[in-house]
Amino acid sequence: MTATADASLLAPDVSAAEAEFLRRKRRETWRRRLLPAAGILCALGLWAALVYVFKVPPFIAPSPSLVAWTLYAKFGLLMTNLLPTAIEAVSGFMLGNIAAIVIATTFVHKKVLEEAFFPLVVIINTIPVVAKAPILVLLLGNGMEPKIAIAALICFFPTLVNMVRGLESVNPQSMELMRVLSASKTEVFFKLRLYNSLPYLFSALKIAASTAVIGAIVGEWIGSTTGIGALIIQATYAFDSALLYATVIVGSCFSMAFFLVITLIERLVVRWQAPVSH
Amino acid sequence: MSGALHGTAADPARPATAPSGAGGAVVCRNVTVRFVSDRRTVTALENVSFSVERGGFLSLLGPSGCGKSTLLRVVADLVEPTSGDVSVLGMSPRDARLRRSLGFVFQDAALLPWRTALQNVELPLEVGGVKTLPKGAPTPRELLALVGLSGWEGSFPHELSGGMRQRVSIARALLGGPRLLLMDEPFGALDEITRDRLNEELRRIWQETGTTILFVTHSVYEALYLGEQVLVLAANPGRVSDLVQVDLPRDRDLKIRDTEAFVRVAARLRESLGRGS
Numbered sequence: 001m002t003a004t005a006d007a008s009l010l011a012p013d014v015s016a017a018e019a020e021f022l023r024r025k026r027r028e029t030w031r032r033r034l035l036p037a038a039g040i041l042c043a044l045g046l047w048a049a050l051v052y053v054f055k056v057p058p059f060i061a062p063s064p065s066l067v068a069w070t071l072y073a074k075f076g077l078l079m080t081n082l083l084p085t086a087i088e089a090v091s092g093f094m095l096g097n098i099a100a101i102v103i104a105t106t107f108v109h110k111k112v113l114e115e116a117f118f119p120l121v122v123i124i125n126t127i128p129v130v131a132k133a134p135i136l137v138l139l140l141g142n143g144m145e146p147k148i149a150i151a152a153l154i155c156f157f158p159t160l161v162n163m164v165r166g167l168e169s170v171n172p173q174s175m176e177l178m179r180v181l182s183a184s185k186t187e188v189f190f191k192l193r194l195y196n197s198l199p200y201l202f203s204a205l206k207i208a209a210s211t212a213v214i215g216a217i218v219g220e221w222i223g224s225t226t227g228i229g230a231l232i233i234q235a236t237y238a239f240d241s242a243l244l245y246a247t248v249i250v251g252s253c254f255s256m257a258f259f260l261v262i263t264l265i266e267r268l269v270v271r272w273q274a275p276v277s278h
Numbered sequence: 279m280s281g282a283l284h285g286t287a288a289d290p291a292r293p294a295t296a297p298s299g300a301g302g303a304v305v306c307r308n309v310t311v312r313f314v315s316d317r318r319t320v321t322a323l324e325n326v327s328f329s330v331e332r333g334g335f336l337s338l339l340g341p342s343g344c345g346k347s348t349l350l351r352v353v354a355d356l357v358e359p360t361s362g363d364v365s366v367l368g369m370s371p372r373d374a375r376l377r378r379s380l381g382f383v384f385q386d387a388a389l390l391p392w393r394t395a396l397q398n399v400e401l402p403l404e405v406g407g408v409k410t411l412p413k414g415a416p417t418p419r420e421l422l423a424l425v426g427l428s429g430w431e432g433s434f435p436h437e438l439s440g441g442m443r444q445r446v447s448i449a450r451a452l453l454g455g456p457r458l459l460l461m462d463e464p465f466g467a468l469d470e471i472t473r474d475r476l477n478e479e480l481r482r483i484w485q486e487t488g489t490t491i492l493f494v495t496h497s498v499y500e501a502l503y504l505g506e507q508v509l510v511l512a513a514n515p516g517r518v519s520d521l522v523q524v525d526l527p528r529d530r531d532l533k534i535r536d537t538e539a540f541v542r543v544a545a546r547l548r549e550s551l552g553r554g555s
Contacts, residue, residue: 173388176356180382182375183405191405195392272392272434 059239070242071249078231078250085228086254088144088216092151093208093258100156101201104163108193109185114164125157129215133222147219147227154215155208162204166197199273202266209262213255228254302329302365303458303490304336304353309362311348311516321515322348326362328509328518330492332457335484337505338494339547345516346494350460353492354382367457378408380458381451381489385466387443389435389450395422395442396431399450412455421449424483441472448480452487461493465500474532477503481530498547499535502526510550520550 044064050056051063058066071078107114133150140146170192178188220229228251235244311323322345330336338346351357352364355371366374374380389398399418403409411417416424422431425445435443444464451459465473477500484491495501501508502524510520524543526534534540 171386171388173384173386174390176351177382177384177388178405179356180354180375180380181402181406182378182408187405191401192390195390198392270392272436 059241062242062245066242067245067249070246074243074246078246081227081231081247082250082254084144084226085147085213085216085220085251088147088219088227089151089212089254089258091144092148092153092215093155093212095148096152096155096212097159097205097208099152100159100204101163104160104167104197105189107164108167109189121157121160124153129154129218133219136219137222142223146222147216147224150219151212151215154211158207158211159201159204162200163197166200167193169200170196198270202262202270205262206259206266209258210255213251213258217251303332303334303367304492305329305363305365306349306352307363309349309352309359309364311345311352311357312360323352323359324515324517326511326516326518328521330490330507332367332490333488335491335493335504335506337501337508338492338511339498339501339508339551340496340511340516340519341513341551342496343516344511344513346511347462348516349511350382350462350492350494353458354380354460374458376407378402378406378454379456380460381453381456383444383447383451383459383461383464385463387435387440387447387464389443389446391435394432394434395427395438395446398435398446399453401450402453408454411453415455416452418449418453421452422446424452424486425449426479439472440468441476444468444476445479448483452483452489455487455489457489459489459491461491463494463496466495473500478532480504485528498544498551502540502544502547503530503532503535508547510547512551512553519553520547522547522550 048064051061062070107118129150132153133146136146136149136153140149167189174192175188178192183191216227217229217232220227221233224230228247231247232244232251235241235247306329307327309323309326310321313320313322326345326349328336338349340346348357352359353366353371355375364371367379369377369379389395390401393401396418399421403411403418419428419431422428425448427442427445427449430438430442435446438446448464451461465476468476480491480493481504491504493501493504495504505524508520508522508524509518510522511517512519522543526539526543
């Protein structure tokens with residue numbers, strides 16, 4: 001009797017608290033979605049106001065509406081220029097990362113090679129991209145190859161370092177376990193090291209996704225007639241600020257999309273970590 | 279240090295130095311392990327001799343740094359002894375390892391985080407030379423049931439509690455029916471309540487499977503509750519300080535720890551520990 005009385009006393013309280021909790025959680029979710037959008041809108045408004053109030057001429061800086069109009073009117077031009085940049089960035093990304101993964105695997109199995117060549121890799125990495133670009137253009141000509149090479153080089157280093165670390169930073173007790181089980185070197189690699197390296201690999205790939213695009217664009221600055229990089233240079237020399245801004249937006253949208261794709265693949269592949277709360 | 283070996287040394291503390299070799303599950307004779315580094319040489323174990331009969335349960339008890347984990351690793355062929363003989367089930371430790379005659383349970387469970395509980399237990403069938411279960415040996419699912427984890431087969435390690443992870447690790451070590459189970463402070467990182475429960479279950483599993491167990495711990499109560507014998511080690515250098523026969527009934531529950539017999543042996547163990555340090 002008393003127990004049921006207690007329950008009926010408690011129940012409305014609990015459900016009210018639960019409803020309140022859910023309501024607050026929903027509000028929190030919306031806040032998290034709306035506030036960044038509000039921030040962006042605010043910046044756009046400020047930009048438009050500044051251009052309007054100070055009467056900034058369109059060859060110095062365009063208004064947001066003019067950029068939006070250019071994005072619409074010159075969509076075809078922007079897309080024809082995005083295509084080569086995208087091909088260069090993605091192929092460079094693939095090439096650089098595959099090379100890094102293969103070399104990291106070799107380093108882990110042959111310490112001598114790691115000791116001999118790792119310093120060289122570090123030295124090559126210290127050369128700024130802008131300095132590497134002309135060298136590669138001389139070597140590889142004016143086509144897509146030098147841009148792919150630059151994008152590949154820029155991806156290569158962080159992936160190599162992270163992959164080596166991921167393959168080597170195996171829990172010592174897991175290594176002992178593999179020895180107790182008399183696992184071969186190949187089995188240790190495929191059952192232990194490779195999986196262990198995946199979270200490290202993906203954090204490098206996410207960085208590489210945006211830097212590959214930077215590499216391709218920088219490559220296009222030097223001797224190229226098509227691509228986002230070339231369009232940036234042309235628009236700048238032509239004082240076509242609206243086209244310049246539109247090009248930059250297209251480039252960064254592509255970069256973001258690339259990053260998102262890698263993040264999605266990571267979620268599908270690396271499923272074992274407890275989800276990180278933001 | 280050596281001066282502390284006075285008085286009570288009249289105990290039958292002399293460990294049985296190498297009895298008849300073939301019969302024991304593990305026989306160690308004068309095992310010495312030295313680790314040489316740039317600065318100095320560390321003697322982890324010096325002249326350690328002991329033996330465990332088949333189906334026995336030996337607890338290795340000692341302070342940290344007494345080399346008890348090293349001793350376990352010598353038996354598992356993870357550490358090469360500097361000198362001395364080790365025989366595991368009448369073979370060299372290497373052969374015993376290659377034939378999967380021993381299972382090892384690590385302190386931190388050492389589960390692979392990308393594998394589910396069931397996949398972790400199945401790992402021994404995917405690596406090494408032994409890729410099939412012996413006839414009649416329990417399957418991975420049955421072993422998970424044995425350690426009380428039916429229904430958790432598909433869970434990943436991060437979804438399991440510390441005690442459950444260690445149960446999975448025990449199930450994995452039992453796969454293939456090893457005749458020797460080596461356990462390196464498996465419950466050291468668990469809370470006392472979980473540890474008590476797992477101690478009870480380990481006794482049950484030992485009785486059900488009949489495998490020989492070597493169990494490393496630094497808890498007097500755990501050593502005594504679990505073991506049929508307790509080998510007490512002293513540190514600097516690691517050496518045998520006492521071997522105690524535990525005359526408690528085979529069927530034990532945790533309440534036995536409050537009995538007079540238990541308390542008396544516990545006092546003896548503590549005294550041996552004190553003498554060794």
